[in-house]
Amino acid sequence: MKLYKIKKSNIDKKGLYASKDIDEGTKIINYIGKIISKKESEENNKFDNKKDIYLFNLNNKFDLDGDFKFNTARLINHSCDPNCEVEGTGLKLWISAIKDIKKGEELTYDYGFSYDKDYKQFPCKCGKKNCVGYIVRSGSRWRISKRFKKQKNSVSNFFQK
Numbered sequence: 388m389k390l391y392k393i394k395k396s397n398i399d400k401k402g403l404y405a406s407k408d409i410d411e412g413t414k415i416i417n418y419i420g421k422i423i424s425k426k427e428s429e430e431n432n433k434f435d436n437k438k439d440i441y442l443f444n445l446n447n448k449f450d451l452d453g454d455f456k457f458n459t460a461r462l463i464n465h466s467c468d469p470n471c472e473v474e475g476t477g478l479k480l481w482i483s484a485i486k487d488i489k490k491g492e493e494l495t496y497d498y499g500f501s502y503d504k505d506y507k508q509f510p511c512k513c514g515k516k517n518c519v520g521y522i523v524r525s526g527s528r529w530r531i532s533k534r535f536k537k538q539k540n541s542v543s544n545f546f547q548k
């Protein structure tokens with residue numbers, strides 16, 4: 388039996404949800420796709436930041452393009468307080484639980500986006516207490532937290548649109 392099912396999500400259009408209780412450390416689903424070179428991903432406008440991207444950084448030469456229907460794991464949303472992480476190398480990537488997950492909970496992991504001038508293109512709607520409002524990897528969120536406080540009004544206006 389699969390450990391997940393696809394459902395409508397509050398974070399994005401769709402998400403994956405635990406279809407039963409999952410123990411910490413369990414491998415839940417493989418993240419599958421095609422390996423492409425960084426050069427290809429830079430030149431291909433399919434990976435334009437304005438579109439949904441499922442590009443996985445493998446190392447400094449290659450990415451994994453996970454933008455395929457058969458890659459169900461692409462539906463897993465980012466959260467600032469995730470219950471999963473990505474493990475493995477190369478084409479052997481999988482999503483595993485980093486805490487005990489209850490049946491019905493949405494599966495999430497940290498997309499690990501770096502902090503740069505474009506971070507505002509990726510608002511985060513995870514709704515967790517520690518949410519900084521944007522999809523940025525945990526190690527860089529302090530940069531936004533500072534700004535987040537300063538610009539609280541403009542950020543909430545942004546979400547009301």
Ligand SMILES: [Zn+2]
Pocket residue numbers: 466467468511512513514515517518519520521
């Ligand atoms: Zn968040």
